[in-house]
Amino acid sequence: MKKILLISIVALSSIAFSSCSKWLDLQPQDGITRAEFWKTKEDVRAAVFGIYSSLNAGAVEERLFSWGELRGDLIGLTTYASDDNRLVKNYNILSTNVISDWSAVYTAINDCNLLLDFAPLAKTADPTFGDAEYNSYRGEALAVRSFLYFYLVRTFRDIPLKLKGTSTDTDIVSVGQSSESQVLKQIEADLIQAQTWVPEYHEQAIGYNASNTGRITKPAVTAMLADVYLWMEEYSKAEIETNKILNNNRYALVSNAWTSIFDGGTTETIFEISHKASRENPMFPLVINPRRPYMANVEILNAEIFPSNTETDVDLRDNRSEGYLYTSDGIVLKYGLETPDYFNFQIYRIADVMLMKAEALAELGKGAEALQIIKELRAKRKALQATDAAVDEGDLDGIIEYIFQERARELTFEGKRWFDLLRLAKKDNYSNLNILVDLITKTVDANVQQSAISKVRNTDSHYLPIAETELFKDPQLKQNPFYLK
Template sequence: MISKLKYILLLCIVGISMSSCKKYLTLEPQDGITRQDFWQTKEQVSSAVYGCYASLLAPPLVENLFLWGELRADMLQTGVRATANDFNIINVNIQPTNPITNWSAVYQTINNCNTVIDLAPQVLQTDNTFKQRDLNGYVGEALALRSLMYFYLVRTFREVPLKIKATTSDEDNFQLPKSSEAEVLTQIINDLKLAEEYCFTTYGNRDHDKGRITKYAVQAMLADVYLWKDDYENSIIYCDKVINSGQFGLVEGSSWFSTVFYEGGSNESIFEFYFNQNRLNPFYSMFAESTKRFTAALRVTEEVYTIDLFDIENKDIRGDGAAARFNEGTIWKYHGVNSGTGRSPSASFAHWIVYRYPDILLMKAEALNQLGQVDEALKLIKIVRDRANALEATETFETDPADPDYTSAINTPDLAKFILDERAREFAYEGKRWYDLLRNAKRDNYDQRSLLFDVVIVTASPENQQSAVAKLQDDNSHYLPIYFTELEANKQLIQNPFYVKTK
């Protein structure tokens, strides 16, 4: 615990030292990190890398990752503190003036990573104790973090400026056009493959292995990126690298919630943002009883997890008292100590989990299903469901080959929906739901577009439902607009097409 506290305190101190004024994409030079006289020792490189991690803890960043991944999906319901901006996103009435579309905090992290990638190599010339292996490790971490940020951006906005050089002076060019989705994804994959080569498998203690990028975190990202690209063979290759490492497993039993979400850094964890008492996450006030901005949607109880009416003790461990408290609708993953005890405001330091081991299992199941390997996909789903004690009411298909009802005569779209539903149960409120829906909807030339229609039918207000469905017919509406201040600052930027048409 002492090592974790020291580590996070260092992140916070470095992060505070890097605060600065706003500029296009927040790419301005950073006092204390880009000055040429800073890049002299390996300790300074280490501090700069920790600064990249610290920037992940900025409240606007992680709040946006939650909102981008959940607000347009079907697991949230608005509470008493919901804003007009929240309602506009839910009702597919999104304008470029909506601050939820502001990407500046993400680009701040990207520029911090660019700075390490560009300037750390020069320290080899000034510090003879700094070795190439150590440099490669730090650069690998920065490449992977930058890739993660771009992966969030490309799934949310589709086309974004691709800035891969550090902003180190006022003479740098801030006028950047958007790059295509294909260009951004290609850059991400190339960077992650280099990061896989560079990054370490371990840093020697659990908190660093879970709170910093390892080779396994890079492989998880590559599996996810390839799945987004419908490249199922490569997605399976990288899932298998994580699985075959033997470094991860599923946490089982009644301690699952407190181990994974309260303590953090569990055996399931592959990579997570480490909040702490000195750097709280923004979720307490967002979900607290008296200030709820959001609650769990009613369908979470009724459809996602369901209830065993004949045995109330028989329940999915991921549902009541984990994802949410069903009797009051409180979103619990960031609020609970255990299934019955909540955190205080000063203890709002639940980690933001980017990848857990069940994500790897279900990504592989999804890819296998798309390749027609139904039996193998069902085996992986069964592993996840058995650990969770998933209820029979949510079992669309029998997953046990020994059961008389088992059959592999299942069509791919139906099993894809089963996997999508299982991901909803496993990753409720972890910022994945919208991306899961969109990935499935757009597959095979939007063969499953109805998934998006189903969302707004249950989330949009009655007077907005027809309009929302009509808007979702346009593929461009599935991505957010560029925030208006970015367009004002950068004349090379062109607004996402759907929002030009509806302006």
């Protein structure tokens, strides 16, 4: 495995990372792709592992985390945070802010596109390259590309949808931007295709197997598709996809040592970015290092997400709360306390899928079934009476709010909070915009709150600006109109 990973890194560093001056930073050196690579199934396998290597190299993971958490309410800033970080927190984002830098994500997408473009050459040249292995590699590339586009479309809305790789100078052409609906349609189609190509698992084993959690499997693709359907408000389809995972008994919640999920070795993980082969845990400088810019927002977490019981059993604690997920001084514990190696970045795990199904059920009017799922999860996590909403099965709005509160408890610091809040706010044509207004009152400095509230009422502001550098490189890109004022 280490040998393959090394080969893939060397090959793909030439293919995908050699230039930062071209459109979307996607250009490799001319000629190397066809002349020196893509001749055997081993080349394609190396390229697959290169894709996964690009995910855990640091820059991509940092983007997934900051896009999903920084504008939320569960991550705060330390004195070491940058001015750009503070502008984001105060809802005063400019097109020059580093948070809009998508280059690492598009570079990883290009890795996927190159495999999809050139794997057929290896299939033709190598008679030992079987259909099942060939399709698995293509399915993995499709799924990773879809996953990255899903983050991009939720973050920027209208984005370049590049489906062909950049392998020579002549490949560098502008594709302009596609609308949110066009991107989501492509993601849906690609994930449906990937479901037919990738295997249920890569290596059959009892219990946890790193080859099945650090690589795309059919359950991983299915979880992605369910997530996409929730964003699209296609709740019946989301229920169908979650059932495919929950009905096969392959995954299960752990009862004890809950934090072991993030170190690997449990039956909860469906897909994760593994740090086991990394020299440095990419999350270490962000939330663990003494000079970390980000910290757990302990005040909000303890007051709103994990409040203590007020009358009986006041000393009990939810096993996802302070002391488990974070310390009293804001160190995030989900990613370990040192580097290298250590805890992995969870993308999808069984608890997430359970909550996706509960949300779909509630939206479909099946309140009793949704509440049963929440009850099961809370029992495993030793959730406190103080956080039990005690809603009636007919109070569907109350159940949905309860589900999102439980998602905050369960998925804290996993790059999902902002997208959860935005999904809830925008559904039914922004029927819950007040959720984002309330968010501003909790997270933005008092002296700029009114300005931020005014901004958040403009729905274009919910998406980041296209970086100024990208606009300069590609005149066909159009800035989000909110940032033209």
